Amino acid sequence: MSKFIASAAIRGGQEIVKEADQLLKETLEKYGPEQKVGFANTAYYLPVIYAYTAHKVEKLGDMIQPMEQAKALLPRRMPTEKLWLPYLGETLDAGVATLFAEEIISGVRHVMGVQPEKQNGYTYNGPIDDIQLRTWGIQLVDGRMPGFAAIVGRAKTNAIAVKIVRELQQRNILIFLSGNVNGKGIVEQLLEEGVELGYDTFTVPFGSDTISAIYALGFAARSALTFGGMKPGQAKDVLLYNKNRVHAFVLALGEVDDLKYATAAGAITYGFPTIADTVIPNIMPTGITKYEHVVSMPFDDIPGNDDMERAERLIQRCIEVRGLKLQITKVPIPVSYSAAFEGERIRRGDYQVEFGGRGGVTFELLLSKKLDEVEDGKITVVGPDLDAMPVDSNQPLGVVVEVAGRKMQKDFEPVLERQIHHFVNMAEGVQHIGQRDIPWIRIHKNSVARGFRLRHFGDILYARLHADFGAIVDKVQVTLYTKQDKVRELREQARQVYNERNERAANLTDESVDTFYSCTLCQSYAPTHVCIINPERVGLCGAYNWLDCKASYEINPTGPNQPVPKGAVIDESKGEWEGSNRFTYQHSQQQVNRMTLYSLMDAPTTSCGCFECIMMIIPEANGVMILSRDDPSMSPVGMTFSTLAGMAGGGLQTPGVMGHGKFYILSKKFIPKEGGFKRVVWISSNLKEELAEGIKEVCQRIGEPDLMDKIADERVATTVEDLVAFLETKEHPALSMEPIIQ
Amino acid sequence: MALTGIEIYKHLPKTNCKECGQPTCLAFAMKLAQKGIELSKCPHVSPEAAAALEAAAKPPMRLVTIGVGDKKLEVGNETVLFRHEKTFLNPTGIMVRVADNQPAAEVESLVAEVASYSLERVGMELRPNGFAVDNRSHNPSSFAQCVATIRAKSQLPLVLISQDPSALETALEKVGQERPLIYAADSHNSEGVIKLAKKYQCPLAIRAEDGLGQLAELSDLAAKAGVEDIVLDPGTRGFASSLEALTQIRRLALKKNFRPLGYPVITFPGEGAATPEEEVLLAGEHVAKYANIIVLDHFSPGHAYPLLTLRQNIYTDPQKPIQVSPGMYTIGSPRDNSPLLITTNFSLTYFSVAGEVEASGFPSWLLIADTEGLSVLTSWAAGKFDAEKIAKTVKGFNAQDSVRHRKLIIPGAVAVLRGELEDELSGWEIMVGPREAVDIGGFLKRVWAN
């Protein structure tokens, strides 16, 4: 915490407490302790005091106790050069004392009949009543309103004041206005510009001084009591509720005086950070607030071509600091956008432009960047647009999506990048196939005629990435390139990224991570089945790998993919950990005590029903066979895939039989305890052909380069007898391994 | 702890002789581990191995067969307390009570009605399983006469109800070869009735009046006397008491492996209900919770149909979804300008789509593709509901002859198939319907109203 701020806040607190104390004494003398006190139309008394202490202020006399509390809270000592105190706590105490004092003053003002405040013929709003609290509260709780901004002070110019309010309104953020700098405040600025203020426009002018900003915190306190089910007096819970659920921030415009510092310190106890447009010390470490506590963005130093751009950036930064999540529900493009267009075909003759395909040059790349490197919503088209391209021509296209987010990880890039296909395809008149450097896109003449342009790709990606991946993506910026040379040049860079990603995926081992992920999607029909997905083993269905699950968990923390901490190792060669066992036990209705991830014979993974392959031992051949889901023929054990699946599926753990994803065959963690790939004596031919390249590599790796030809399939053996005969002729190594059944 | 297939395999002869009906010894072992086959099917297992496998070999609840021939009733052999754990195997036998003091004509018409009662639901036949002849007359010859009257009309399995061993014997003399269930040995007549069961090699019901302890004693007595096929009546009749007793019996048999109660259970809901309507409800309770045979006092189609449907529901294998037969279905009376929709043959998919189309008020054609009982998204993911399959279904069931237009509505979840389908079905317009069945009504109203 900055000593400068601490000193100012404590000073401000001392002064306002003194002022309140004095005012209260005078008013008590004038009206007596029995005089009724209260804000209009609320059941929460003086709400900040009520929420903090459960003390009900109904009469003037009831204010004495909180006044004394405010005094007691005030730190006695100031930080000095020599006295080096851990003064965060004291500053916050001063902040709370300030809030009490400000609320007491507001209460007194009600008694004196000067609330709501009237000035120059304008009547301010004063505190918000309970009915409006409920209406807005529901929207704040359900997310339609991302949060509220408490603006205090005065903008540099009237135009900037208007711009700030418009930027917030556009995002559905509720705006509370109060305070002034040298006698003039933002409310006056807005009135001068003819801005409509009031409940209907989400703007509430509380009053002309800093003290009236207390109504914003009263609103927040009542939210916790109304929507959080908190009881008055549960101060900590009320504050935590505000920190975690009431997404508010303070925007201090213009010079920050001691009282503003003191009030801001009070707001910080609610978890509301302060952003100032003047030079003040930053308090960057997080703690009481979710992210930074105090952020200074001197207005004139904000990058931008003019004040309007600077105002935009200021608001952008406020949203980041508080971590507001915006809801985007509509994709703003001139053609229809829905799942119904996903499978649309655009035929030759119908399209205006084609990108990619045979000989075309295209790529799509999604990169994660730092927060300050991405300008949210910025869409740029570099090169000619659709309407400038010859009809029926093939054109180059490069799509670069840059995203930033506090929870974004480099590993999620490919997961998000794959979504481009799905997102873009849903636009009417757009056909999209492929990804990375092979996208093939056609755009229908009619869509171009209706105004569809390349920037709408950006609009689609911006809207959908926010809507579907808002949990990890805070900012999205899209650039589209259509000049041949530039696209070629960038495609080379993109290919480097793809290669790096491939390598990273290849090097991702089970040993290199401490967390696996679960998948319980199949429990609807296999109630005791739990998939544990590790980097070197895909889910049984083949549809989910470890990275997918990791991203899925970040996006949907209560969903079917949960983190499974490995915990202490029990047997590395079988793939057994305490953590995975514990998770499996808890999520299998306590049916499966142990589950090894790599062993076929000892507590193998349970099998759901949608596995791509099923593996079973053949004792006579001293090996295992792998049967593909797509192979309807008879296997050497005398059972077809469906019979075997019926026997072992449904969440059962059957030593000797195991469902798995097809790429597990190529994994280094392929049944190592049983001897690895050398044990494989039979594979469905379709699978063998599909994975031929990979299998050859595995054979090389394990030092059996000829093994591929020694493995039987349904074309040479559908009985145990034929199989064994085949293996003997070929001298399959499994025959001379140690017995598979111990 | 039950043995795994591999552990059982170690005890087997490993000859792959196939005489058990299984392709290999390992397959037999796996099946045995799941109690899906009996050890006795293996002709070559050594006595030592048999002893070692005893626990794995013996199902915790005995399978009891009543009657002979293709209408025989097999009950028991259940392995789970909840159907989701695996499945309930042998559907509850539903028997209709016939009193021997009823006039013969009444008996004849009741038997004729029950015996001919049959209906089809999602490809399966639903029917009652037999008769329970009740010696209400207390007269042995009336009893035998009544059995004869039934047999003249129907060959369905029988339960013979009497407390009087001599009455039972007169009936057994007629039908003793047909494995009727003898009901019942109790604390008063056990000796004589057990003897009859032995003599005629028939399954025997035992009835307790005094709790499960007494029931276990009687069952033990019968087993010791050499009766293998036993059916239990715990004597409870009410809603709460029978639920309690039947739950305890099932738990004791399955979880405690308590042999004396490891048998199927018979109930008489009519004796615990005040009205025929209530009898259906109590019978419903017994279908869901652990009766293997139910004797009904009243029979009427309006009661039998829902009850048989419930039995079908409860005994459906949760891992093998019910399939409806692929084909062209009509909803209301569609004409050649009515909508044509297609979906998969997973029963729940079919029912929800058909239900919503029905409720929409648009008479429609509903094409059902063979997706092996998978739902839309699952079958699409498994490649069983792709453009080719849909096109084949449209052509295979001659959809072009049913409708004049050439518009096919596909589920919204497979919107991606549209382009490909238009290639496969040239001349057809592919319309993408809603993702959820519940939105079908609104969809049809929007796109088909004019």
Add this chain to the structure above:
Amino acid sequence: MPPVETPVEKWAGKIHEVNLGGDARRLVVGGETTLPFLHFEGAIPHPPAVAVEVQDRPPASWAPELRASWGEAMEDPASWAKKAVEYGADLIVLYLSSAHPDDQNTGPQEAKKTVTRVLSTVDAPLIILGPGIAEKDNEVLVAAAEAAAGRRVALGFCEQKNYRTIIAACMANNHVAVAKTPVEINLAKQLNILICDMGLAPDSILMDPTTGALGYGLEYTYSVMERLRLAGLQGDKMAAMPMFCTVGEEAWRQKEARATEGIPAAWGDIATRALRWEELTAMTLLLAGADVVVLRHPQVVQRIKATIQKLMTKE
């Protein structure tokens, strides 16, 4: 012969107790510490409740048999509710069907009026359901929630794709949420978690696992409910919400409850069959753990009430 020991399961969990209703008449559902009606094993402090479905306008599409059974009472939701209480309803499910855009597209004002009228006519606790279109649900249920403040009603349906507004309305007015998920245990739990994450207490949620009628998916509902109940009793607090089943609506939607012509003789006569269809659906789901069954036919209400009483009586 070993002695027979009563096989008692030890359950670590307890189903949440959900309070409904105002001062004049309160109702508690849930609280079980054992499987349905197994009195020898644990406590079942509150019998399952029977709710009667009342719509805010006469339901023209209902089967004639049903419409005849309620007669003129259906013209007005308040008198309908009153009659339902006379038949023994423990609570009333008030469907704001008229708010559906394809119906009369009524809005929050009408909803408020209807709810107020029903609440002032009957003391029985209320469950208020929107028309099932997210936008309209949010509109009318927020209004209904305010109108019912102080009477602790339940509001539904909260679904994964639309729950936040309804939950906010519940929190603002101390109401209960009905959380509906499509016949899947993990989705049910997930929605409960999401709702609790918003700050609504676990004892303010009823869960609707989606009812399949007899012959129309009943077995799926049955097993999902059994699994949820087992999970709840095993100590999973996010599966321990009392369960809510729309039995009447589902049973009466089916052909078996409606068709009178061109059907096999084996189906029996329509009235017998239709009533049994609803009753057996209810009965089966009660055995799977239903805590609230919503019914339509007055005779079924009476019979199921009587049956619950028998199931709750230790004999």
